[in-house]
Amino acid sequence: MVTPPATALPRVVVAAPGTGQGKTTIATGLMAALRARGLEVSGHKVGPDYIDPGYHALATGRPGRNLDPHLVGEERIAPLLLHGARGADVAVVEGVMGLHDGRLGTDGFASTAHVAALTRAPVVLVVDIARMSRSVGALVAGMAAYDPAVEVVGVVLNRAGSPRNVEEVRRSLHLPVLGVVPREESLLTPSRHLGLVPAAERDEAADLVARLGDHVARHVDLDAVLEVARAAPDLGATPWDPAREVIAVAGEPVVAVAAGAAFTFAYAETEELLTAAGCRVARFDPLVDPALPEGTRALLLGGGFPEVHARRLADNTPLLAQVRDAVRGGLPTVAECAGMLYLLDSLDDTPMAGVIGTDAAMSERLVLRYPVARAAGDNLLARAGEEVRGHEFHRTALRRAARGWTPAWEVDRELIGVASPTLHASYLHLHWAGHPPLAQRFAEAAAAAAPAPAATAPLPVVATPEAPAVDPLAQPLLHHGDREVGPGLLDLAVNVHAERRPAWLEQALAEGVRASTSYPDPAPARAAIAALHGRRPDEVLVTAGAAEAFELVARWKQWRHVVVVHPQFTEPHAALERAGHQVTVVHCRAEDGYRLDPDAVPDDADLVVLGNPTNPTGVLHPAADVLRLRRPKRVVLVDEAFMDTVAGEGESLVRDRRRGLLVVRSLTKHWSVPGIRVGYVVGSERSIAGLAARQVPWSVSTPAVHAALACTGPAAAAEATRRAERIAAWRAVLLAGLAERAVEAVASQASFVLARLGEGTREALREQGVAVRRADTFPGLDGSWARIAVRPPATTAVLLDALDEVLDRGRVPA
Incomplete structure (x- = not known):
């Protein structure tokens, strides 16, 4: 037997005496903080959990990985750690439950302590001291002494309160205190019936992780943590290599792997094994993609939360029909838990694919077990009698057994799932690194299969109040940034401010909801907005976002000659066309930096629409140039929806009372309330009266009225200034990063930057998990x-890393 060479890897395990101590917060924050220092960090999770590794991936910029002796065997833990941490400066391993809690009845097998011993990793204990003082010392001493194979090297005191109590706790400990972390409510992560909400479903997840990193960096001694991590002994193990586990098949068959918000449960090693086995893995999102990837020869439907997204899954009828026909026709298909539910007749009475003839529904009982399963017969993945180790974690239950199918597994004398030579579906989750023959057989079945038949119909576009049910790419004026984002994508496409709403705004919204038992009265908000801008209340009309203002202007008069200055936000143009107007487009020229040329606007135009600062260029036009557009009997509509992102709001015309000026403002972006829909239009008393006569009664909701009052009140002034200044600082980081990569960008003064990334780069970034807003739907711009969108530096770093990856691969010219 050849002894593997010793491998150096700085590493540390973050553990706790029990669940709820703050392991995920500290471990994820530690990963983010170390990465912010410039280190390459590898994140790992003890146990089968899929959700925490999603946050680890955001924190490290690398796949989050699991270390579970039950699922993969003790002998693979150190090799998998070394594989996942290739090229890393340090590995951070987040524990599971309490330090010594493992699979029931096994004396701690698969516990955090077990993994720490297998990896010879030092352990840092996270202890919630909110309700303890000297007892912390006794607790830590017992945890450290319980198993001589586990080396506890330090403590992080979490949810710390008064300095006196912290000092009392310090005196009780015999181990170094590596950090004292105060409680921070804004960093709590939301949960649902199976634990935390996955990172892929939270638009603000990247910002949350960045704030966790800042929080930990302020309160944990990172140098001390690195010192104990670097003191870890070398590991006598060879890194796991998927190419040694499987034999590549010919033809590079396409394996379609479900992803997106409904299918977030996956182990990175599964795709690596399939790739090593000669397959080409192609991800798709069953929520939005109208068809399986082209050339699909096998289908992998993993776990997730289909019960949360059942209606949207059902609405994607072309994909459901294609999946049903393909799987029934023999397409090799593996479906775990959520994937099996997707193939049923219905889920919570919502129609699914209809492959497996039974239904499922949410139940009160949580099924959580860590079993050894035996194959009930020969099938796509397994051979009769073979044993695998897996886990189940679900709150849905089948209403009846599926008839006409061979069971997949026998678990605790119960037959579960369905199987055939081409289909394997059950509630059981498996880690294929622990059972490589599963990947080999699946790859061989894919190589022998015919491609799935093409989908028969395109996916219909869901209508919204602001966008009729039409294809947004066929109708580019109806394409907005929210159509670019999706589950699993970092959102740099929507221009909503990245920070959390202030507490006073949250309180105002809550009060607005409570007051919604009465019809809304916008009069107080109208008065507050008027006071803010030095206008009279009869010169202000509160609207359901800027979009309603554009609709009102479009229907206000029988305009003879309408001009829209482009490139700019397309909603005013679309509203005018919906009202039956022929629109003349005047283009700002690239060679002029997309600045307004007032002389380019025809003299006979009686309505001229432009943005300032303009979306998407971010150009801030001088007020003097805008005023040059004024003519007798002409209305100039200035969209200042992003003026509040400009420090000092220079060049704004919202206070200007000259005839023929209408200024539209929005509160939705700067104050992170896009779902509330609140904006306003300012102009002469006569103009406002004309618009108000066309406004639908009660179009502005009570919560919107309360939001308008809060965002124009005294508390908002300082916060608005601070936000604008932060946006300017964040924008400078983005522009500098683009300049370093020789990427052309327009000189923006707003909360977004227009950049010439090159044809195909947006799509390539999307494959890297980053969504930016396509610009070819703005008249005057190409692909x-x-x-x-301007985001905090930590989020911008993720974008720039992804851009580097795209450019380095040579997929697009640098």
Whole structure:
């Protein structure tokens, strides 16, 4: 037997005495903080959990990985750690439950302590001291002494309160205190019936992880943590290599792997094994993609939360029909838990694919077990009698057994799932690194299969109040940034401010909901907005977002000659066309930096629409140039929806009372309330009266009225200034990063940047998990441009890393 060479890997395990101590917060924050220092960090999770590794991936910029002796065997733990941490400066392993809690009845097998011993990794204990003082010392001493194979090297005191109590706790400990972390409510992560909400479903997840990193960096001694991690002994193990586990098949068959918000449960090693076995893995999102990837020869439907997204899954009828026909026709298909539910007749009475003839529904009982399963017969994945180790974690239950199918597994004398030579579906989750023959057989079945038949119909576009049910790419004026984002994508496409709403705004919204038992009265908000801008209340009309204001203007008069200055936000143009107007487009020229040329606007235009600062260019036009557009009997509509992102709001015309000026403002972006829909239009008393006469009664909701009052009140002034200044700082980081990569960008003054990334780069970034706004739907721009939302530096770093990856691969020219 050849002894593997010793491998150096700085590493640390973050553990706790029990669940709820703050392991995920500290471990994820530690990963983010170390990465912010410039280190390459590898994140790992003890146990089968799929959700925490999603946050680890955001924190590290690498796949989050699991270390579970039950699922993969003790002998693979150190090799998998070394594989996942290739090229990393340090590995951080987040524990599971309490330090010594493992599979029931096994004396701690698969516990955090077990993994720490297998990896010879030092352990840092996270202890919630909110309700303890000297007892912490006794607790830590017992945890450290319980198993001589586990080395506890330090403690992080979490949810710390008064300095006196912290000092009392310190005196009780015999181990170094590596950090004292105060409680921070804004960093709590939301949960649902199976634990935390996955990172892929949270638009603000990247910002949350960045704030966790800042929080931990302020309160944990990172140098001390690195010191104990670097003191870990070398590991006498060879890194796991998927190419040694399987033999590649010919033909590079396409394996379609479900992804997106409904299918977030996956182990990175599964795709690596399939790739090593000669397959080409192609991800798709069953919520939005109208068809399986082209050339699909096998289908992998993993776990997730289909019960949360059942209606949207059902609405994607072309994909459901294609999946049903393909799987029934013999397409090799593996479906775990959520994937099996997707193939049923219905889920919570919502129609699914209809492959497996039974239904499922949510139940009160949580099924959680860690079993050894035996194959009930020969099938796509297994051979009769073979044993695998898996886990189940679900709150749905089948209403009746599926008839006409051979069971997949025998678990605790119960037959579960369905199987055939081409289909394997059950509630059981498996880690294929622990059972490589599963990947080999699946790859061989894919190589022998015919491609799935093409989908028979395109996916219908769901209608919204602001966008009729039409294809947004066929109707580019109806394409908005929210159509670019999706589950699993980092959102740099929507221009909503990245920070959390202030507490006073949250309180105002809550009060607005409580007051919604009465019809809304916008009069107080109208008065507050007027006071803010030095206008009279009869010069202000509160609207359901800027979009309603554009609709009102479009229907206000029988305009003879309408001009829209482009490139700019397309909703005013679309509203005018919906009202039956022929629109003349005047283009700002790239060679002029997309600045307004007032002389380019025809003299006979009686309505001229432009943005300032303009979306998507971010150009701030001088007020003097805008005023040059004024003519007798002409209305100039200035969209200042992003003026509040400009420090000092220079060049704004919202206070200007000259005839023929209408200024539209929005509160939705700067104050992170896009779902509330609140904006306003300012102009002469006569103009406002004309618009108000066309407004639908009660179009502005009570919560929107309360939001308008809060965002124009005294508390908002300082916060608005601070936000604008932060946006300017964040924008400078983005522009500098683009300049370093020789990427052309327009000189923006707003909360977004228009950059010429090159044809195909936006799509390539999307494959890297980053969504930016396509710009070819703005008149005057082509597919080489993309609009990038300004975000905090940590989020911008993720974008730039992804851009580097795309450019390094040579997929697009640098």
